[in-house]
Amino acid sequence: MRRPFAEFRRHASSRAFCYQLLVAGLALALVWLLVEQTGAELRTRGIRSGFAFLFEPAGFSIGESVLDFDAAQPYWRAFLVGVLNTLRVALAAIVLATVLGLCLGACSLTRNVLLRGLCRAYVEVFRNIPLLLQLLTWYFLLAEKLPSADAALNPLPGVFLSKSGLAFPWGGEVPAAGDFGIAGGGAVTPEFLALLLGLSGYGAAYLAEIVRAGILSVPRGQVDAAAALGMTPLQGLRAVVLPQALRLMIPPATNQFLNLTKNSSLAVAVGYPDLVSIANTSLNQTGQAAECISILMAVYLGLSLLTAAATGWYNRRQLRRGH
Amino acid sequence: MNIAGWKCCSALIAVLALTPLAAHAGKTLDLVRQQGRVACGVSTGLAGFSGVDSKGNWSGLDTDICRGIAAAVLGDPGKVKWLPLNSQQRFTALQAGEVDVLSRNTTWTLTRDASMGLHFTAITYYDGQGFMVPKQSKASSVKQLRNAEICVQSGTTTEKNLNDYFRAQGAKVRPVVFESFEASLKAFFSGRCQAYTTDVSSLVSIRDKEAPKPGDYVILPEVISKEPLGPAVRRGDDEWFAIVKWLVFALIEAEELGITQANADSLRSSPNPAVQRLLGSGDDSGRLLGLDREWALRAIKAVGNYGEIFERNLGSGSSLKLPRGSNALWTKGGLMYAPPVR
Numbered sequence: 083m084r085r086p087f088a089e090f091r092r093h094a095s096s097r098a099f100c101y102q103l104l105v106a107g108l109a110l111a112l113v114w115l116l117v118e119q120t121g122a123e124l125r126t127r128g129i130r131s132g133f134a135f136l137f138e139p140a141g142f143s144i145g146e147s148v149l150d151f152d153a154a155q156p157y158w159r160a161f162l163v164g165v166l167n168t169l170r171v172a173l174a175a176i177v178l179a180t181v182l183g184l185c186l187g188a189c190s191l192t193r194n195v196l197l198r199g200l201c202r203a204y205v206e207v208f209r210n211i212p213l214l215l216q217l218l219t220w221y222f223l224l225a226e227k228l229p230s231a232d233a234a235l236n237p238l239p240g241v242f243l244s245k246s247g248l249a250f251p252w253g254g255e256v257p258a259a260g261d262f263g264i265a266g267g268g269a270v271t272p273e274f275l276a277l278l279l280g281l282s283g284y285g286a287a288y289l290a291e292i293v294r295a296g297i298l299s300v301p302r303g304q305v306d307a308a309a310a311l312g313m314t315p316l317q318g319l320r321a322v323v324l325p326q327a328l329r330l331m332i333p334p335a336t337n338q339f340l341n342l343t344k345n346s347s348l349a350v351a352v353g354y355p356d357l358v359s360i361a362n363t364s365l366n367q368t369g370q371a372a373e374c375i376s377i378l379m380a381v382y383l384g385l386s387l388l389t390a391a392a393t394g395w396y397n398r399r400q401l402r403r404g405h
Numbered sequence: 406m407n408i409a410g411w412k413c414c415s416a417l418i419a420v421l422a423l424t425p426l427a428a429h430a431g432k433t434l435d436l437v438r439q440q441g442r443v444a445c446g447v448s449t450g451l452a453g454f455s456g457v458d459s460k461g462n463w464s465g466l467d468t469d470i471c472r473g474i475a476a477a478v479l480g481d482p483g484k485v486k487w488l489p490l491n492s493q494q495r496f497t498a499l500q501a502g503e504v505d506v507l508s509r510n511t512t513w514t515l516t517r518d519a520s521m522g523l524h525f526t527a528i529t530y531y532d533g534q535g536f537m538v539p540k541q542s543k544a545s546s547v548k549q550l551r552n553a554e555i556c557v558q559s560g561t562t563t564e565k566n567l568n569d570y571f572r573a574q575g576a577k578v579r580p581v582v583f584e585s586f587e588a589s590l591k592a593f594f595s596g597r598c599q600a601y602t603t604d605v606s607s608l609v610s611i612r613d614k615e616a617p618k619p620g621d622y623v624i625l626p627e628v629i630s631k632e633p634l635g636p637a638v639r640r641g642d643d644e645w646f647a648i649v650k651w652l653v654f655a656l657i658e659a660e661e662l663g664i665t666q667a668n669a670d671s672l673r674s675s676p677n678p679a680v681q682r683l684l685g686s687g688d689d690s691g692r693l694l695g696l697d698r699e700w701a702l703r704a705i706k707a708v709g710n711y712g713e714i715f716e717r718n719l720g721s722g723s724s725l726k727l728p729r730g731s732n733a734l735w736t737k738g739g740l741m742y743a744p745p746v747r
Contacts, residue, residue, distance in 0.1 A: 128640045129500060130520035142564045143571075145554070145579045153568040218588075225597040245596050246554065272597065273581065350559070350584035353592060359559065359582055362493055366560040369521035371497055 120372055135368045136161070142363055144355045146271055157364055164360030165381055171277050171356065172343040172385075178278065179285035179342060180335075186286055187293025188319065201290070208287035214348055216284055221276035221352040228272070234264060247271040273354035277346065285342045292334045296327035329400050336393035340386050347382070357381055433505050433638070433645035434478065434695055442484045445471035446504035449489045449586060451607055452614045453719045453727070454510045454530075463487050466718045467508040470529060470636055473704040474506060474652050477696060482707035491585065492560035496521050499639055506649055508636040510607065512562045517637075524646050527653035528635045529711075531731040531740050533628035534566050535605035537612060540621050542599065547627040551576040556598035558582070558589045563603055566630040590615050600625075604632045609725050648694050654743035655701040658683055659710035661734055661743070666709035669702055683746050690746055701746070711741060 124131040136158040144151050148166045151159065189201040208216070225245055229235060234244035240256045242249040242264045249257035252268025259265075270278075300323045308318030349356035358378060365374040437443055447455035447467055455467040472482035490498050490509060499507045500522045511517075512532075513525040536547050536555075544550050551571070557563055559582045571578045581598055583589035593601040594617060601608070605628060612619050636653065638646050659665075662680050664672055673686040681687030684705075685698035694700065708714055712734070719727045733739025 124522075127500065127522045128520075129522035141568060143568045143578060143580050145581050153572060222591065222595060225592055225595040230596055271581075351588060353556075353581045353583045353588065355582060359584070362559050362584065363564060363582065366493055366496075367516070367565060369496060369517065 124372065130368070130370060131372065132370075133373055135364075135370055135373070140364070141367065144360065145353075146274065146355060157368075160360050160364060161357070161377060161381075164355065164357035167354070167360075168343075168346055168349075168356040168358075168381075169385075171274060171281070171349065171354065172346045175278050175281035175285060175342055175346070176339050178282035179289055179338075182282060182286035183289025184293055186290035187297065190290060190294045191297060205287045205290050208283055209291070213280060213284045213345055214351060217276060217280035217348055217352050220279045220283075221272065224272040224276055231264060232259070234259070240267065245272065248275060271354070273349070273352050276352050277349050277354050277356075280348075280352075281342055281345060284345070285338055288338050288341075289335060292331050292338065293327075295334075296331035297323055299330050300326045329397075332393060332397040332400060336390060336397075339393065340389055343385055343389060344382060433642045434648065437478055437505055441479065442486045443471060443475045443478065443506065444486045444488060444504045445474075446488050446490045446495055446498050446507040446509050447471070448509050449491055451510060451586075452610045453606065453723060453725050454610070455489075455508070456614075457487075457489075464718065466529060466714055467510060467636075469708040469714045469718065470508045470653065470656075471506060473656060473708045474649060476703040476707035477652055477655075477700040478648065480703060482703075492558060493584070495560075496523065499523055499637060502639065505645070506636050506638055510604065510634050511637060512604075512632045513635055513637075514562060522640050523637045524640055525635050525637045526646060526650040528633040528740075529653055530606065530634040532604040532606050532632035532634055534563050534602060534630040534632055535608050535628050536625045537593075537601045537608045537622050538599065538625060539596070540623050542623075544599070544625070547625050547629065548574060550578065550600055552578065553599040554579045554581055554597070555600045555602050556581050556583065556589050556593040557602055558586050559584055561603065562630070562632065567602055570629040604634070606719065606725075606727060609727055613725055644695055648696065651694060651746070652701075652704060653711075655683060655704060655746055656708070656711040656714065657734070657741050657743035658746050659701070659705050660712040660741075661736065664705055664710055666706060666713055669705045673702070679745075679747070688747070 121131050137156050139154050140157045140160040141153050142160070143153050144160065144163055146167070147163045148170060149159070149163055151163045186201050186204060189197050190205065192198050228243060228245050231244045231246040234242040234246075234249075236242055240251040242257055242259075244264065246264060247270050249264040249267055249269040251257065255267045257264045257267035257269065297319075304322055304326065305318055308322040309315075313321065346356055347358040350359045350362060353359075361374045361378050365371050368374075445468070447463060447465075450456055451465070453465055455463060455465040457463050468485075468487070471485045471487075475484045476482040488498065488504050490504075490507075495507055495509055495511065496517070498504050507523070508529075510530070510532075511525075513528065517523065518525055536550065538544050538550075544553070547570070551574070555567060555578050557567065557580050564580060564582065567578060567580060581592065583592060589601070590611060592598060594615070601611075603611075605624065608624050612622050612624065616622050636649055638649050658679075659669075662677070662683065664680060664683065669684060672680055673684045675681060675684075678687055682690055684702045685691065685700070689698040691698045691700040709717070712729075715729065715732060716722045719725050720729065729737075729739060731740045733741065735742040
């Protein structure tokens with residue numbers, strides 16, 4: 083005769099499943115309890131709570147935005163502008179940091195002593211200075227040393243560089259001098275530039291180390307084999323070494339991309355309207371700290387999970403190709 | 406990562422949920438007496454309102470209000486714990502019980518009064534939002550700042566006013582918003598923005614204390630908003646609310662009655678019943694507030710009447726040289742008016 087309880091005890095997997103269900107349930111209950119408790123406490127203390135404010139007009143302007151944003155539009159759209167601004171600077175910085183990191187990592191391994199020394203020095207310096215200091219340095223360097231908008235540098239036709247930022251031809255429009263600075267064409271502010279330079283310069287130093295470690299992990303014989311086949315060092319790097327090194331580089335690089343995205347929240351220090359900056363302003367206009375902070379956490383968690391998923395997919399693809 | 410994120414999140418919510426509970430035990434007055442100090446939230450440094458010198462001494466109109474409270478409640482104006490707060494931390498610090506009174510050039514608005522778990526007590530300075538531009542700027546009026554980039558600190562009423570004003574003009578502005586006051590100033594003085602905006606009194610203070618060369622900057626004539634500043638207290642403690650409110654009123658009343666830091670003691674024997682009531686030699690006004698009869702006398706002897714506080718920190722006795730303007734007594738064409746202390 084079958085005894086269900088003994089059956090249950092024997093089946094390790096179903097047992098584990100039940101325990102996990104129990105733990106997940108307890109965790110959810112705890113979260114629910116905390117949310118309830120916070121809400122009740124806020125109500126008794128006369129502090130408005132809830133997410134209804136997201137549909138009220140924001141009432142403040144945002145300095146730069148990918149979307150058109152007007153102060154009459156609701157808070158949720160302001161948050162969206164913040165997310166897009168964060169994504170804009172994070173993606174640009176990831177691309178720039180990757181390119182820079184690859185070059186630096188490869189050059190740390192050249193036989194040219196001067197080049198190698200310079201690259202090593204870069205990595206050591208940029209890796210060991212706190213990012214916030216680097217950001218502030220870039221920002222005040224740009225704001226302090228660039229000429230004012232009336233006397234903008236004009237290094238290329240249609241390209242203007244000044245305290246108001248970098249203006250460049252975009253969408254068939256060429257920028258020209260206006261009342262207050264340069265108008266028309268595409269433009270990025272000094273805040274964006276400082277953040278981009280800071281994030282990518284800092285990220286590149288870490289990525290360079292990952293690239294160096296990845297390349298060094300490929301057995302020396304592979305390089306010799308490539309040379310024996312008559313490949314130049316560069317060809318060998320591209321066709322033999324990098325494809326093998328890449329598989330080892332992707333997981334730590336993912337970590338770096340995640341860090342870089344989260345570090346973009348330091349934007350508030352240099353006046354770039356990223357998600358944190360918008361959330362700060364909203365928090366102050368509405369007084370709803372718990373709600374604004376939970377939106378912030380949810381968005382950064384979501385972005386991190388998405389980045390992890392994307393690089394995870396790429397990693398699995400690389401692994402399949404390798405075998 | 407996932408689990409760690411949730412742990413962190415729930416820990417934060419726990420902190421948010423539990424802090425007010427802990428801080429809410431017992432009335433503020435009892436707590437202040439028990440701890441022997443008033444926790445006072447001030448700015449991170451704004452000369453004339455709450456500024457700190459190289460020896461760590463705080464001075465200014467906002468700090469004098471806290472000293473007055475400490476003198477009235479504890480008998481010693483020195484028993485104040487100063488907590489410098491930036492504009493984003495200030496309300497949370499008050500809600501969570503970190504400070505007993507927020508005396509930090511904070512504007513009284515409906516949203517703040519009705520939905521942030523706090524009460525504004527009284528107005529200590531009638532201010533308005535203005536603009537500062539470099540002297541060589543093309544703009545001589547705020548109207549000419551269309552499409553200009555304007556440096557501003559986040560967490561203030563100024564961000565919204567800025568937008569309201571220019572929208573009414575059918576124009577746009579591009580705010581450059583900084584989290585820290587210092588960074589916003591540095592950006593403006595390095596020429597990043599065409600203008601800087603905040604309350605006019607702060608502009609005067611900034612120009613005087615922070616500008617590389619004060620003469621290189623001008624404050625435009627327009628004032629675009631009403632910014633009544635004053636101390637705020639947590640909701641839910643009416644007794645403490647009354648003490649802070651009447652402390653401010655007592656200082657204004659003292660000016661109206663001609664009671665100063667110097668003559669307060671000798672005026673105790675004044676024949677004027679209003680003076681007697683305020684100084685505790687007549688009816689006992691302190692008992693109703695849960696204090697003793699000399700509460701106002703001690704405050705006046707510690708910091709002076711409202712006029713003295715103003716002149717010392719912002720007016721003729723300071724480097725800011727701000728005129729009394731709207732902050733003069735109602736009997737002298739200003740708005741300062743205290744309900745009767747009786």
